[in-house]
Amino acid sequence: MAWLRDVDRWFIDEVLPHRAVFRRHATRLVSPGEAEDLVQEAYARAIDASHHREIANARGFVLTIIRNLAFERHRRAAIVRIEHLADLGALEIADAAPDQFAVLSGTIELGRLMALLDMLPQQQRAVVKLRRIEGMPPKDIAVRLGLSISTVEKHLAKGLAMLASALQETPTPDEGVTVSTLWRRHQHQRN
């Protein structure tokens, strides 16, 4: 994709596959409602790193940022929940090598993605599938669905936004989360 810089590719290939680990660690450090925000803040620091090619262990790098940001937040916060303090100590042992789970979660996400894609609202799902799976140009999608190009663009944007925020959530092994639940949660967190 032409719009990605070298640092974006590094971020997508080296950082995002460990999102489940980051999220899990963030949940142990701050309250559940704050965890995703903490991860996103750490991402913003990471993607700004000018030396990204020299970082040997992207996972450890981001975990360290998350921990430092959590310390910072706790210092600022008026009330810190005691169970989060307890976990801060335990986290000193930052694991260097990606574990079995982390490696797998990058691969297996495809299955989740498929399930999530099928749960998108009908129009968005149709546009995303035609564009990305059938590889159809936007103007052909517009003709096929009887929509204007700008409506196709809106559906594509909405569909991708829903998928991207759903992907940031840590999947639970047994219970499937629906896109709409995730989307509501996402909206709620923003407001």
Added chain:
Amino acid sequence: MEEAAGWLAGLDTGSVAPDAFEAWRAADPRHAVAFAQVADAYQQVGRLRVMRDVQRSATSVPRFNRRMLLRGGGLAGVGALVGSVVAIQATARETSSTAVGERRTVTLEDGTRVYLNTATRISWRFADGAGTIWLEEGEIGIVVPQQARRALTLDGGSRSFRLGAGMFNARRHTETAGLLVLSGRATIPSSRRPEAVVTAGSIAQVVGATVSVKPADTIAIERARGWQNGQLVFEGESLDFVVAEFNRYLEHKIVVADSSLSRVRLGGRFTSTDPKDLLVALRASFGIKATRTQSGVIALTAI
């Protein structure tokens, strides 16, 4: 995230200027992060093409309609010819059964057709103008014709159902049974009045002596229609579930040898008797390796 997705969709359809996008992305690292996350989703969806291709090859298999099933061709056809017994009026129970991986059709004396899925055993009897079908194990599809004038009862173990004209799918597990009404209606005989009715698109689940009736999921209906065409339909179920469904048709079972694989969820349509499509899809999109052991069992492991 929506903002970033808007930019990506704009770049994709060519409606925004690259300079304006670069300026937006450079303004805040959070923009860059959101954009990278959306771009990741965009790229990942593209990888689903593998699944699409697998589904294509599965659906291009000729679909059996009922007549073809009778005429022959393949295992199901042979079974249908052998199994197409027109029962003569008899007081003794007639029986029919299928082996693992086999399917078969039976026509009863009132014109009712019963399609037996893999590893299924039924018996039936017509006496005094009323018929009863016992589903002893497995899964059956039942088509009761309009002109069938006799009362027909399906016995699924602890409870029975009275079937009107229509299409039904019944499945029996060890302790439970389910009746899905595809068209027409069924009633549940009981001392209560009025009797409970199971209408088209509903499923009655029997656990012990308790029956609960609820609307059937679309997937349950697709699945009930699918197996008669030799297809298995999935919609994001766990690998454990998918493998269990496949194993019903397989002499040599598939086992998930790696507990971390249970997290994989699958969707799509597969030909029921041939696990090859499944194994190819698992390898291509999830990196799951299939090994046949000496005993013939197919073991799935993460590479």
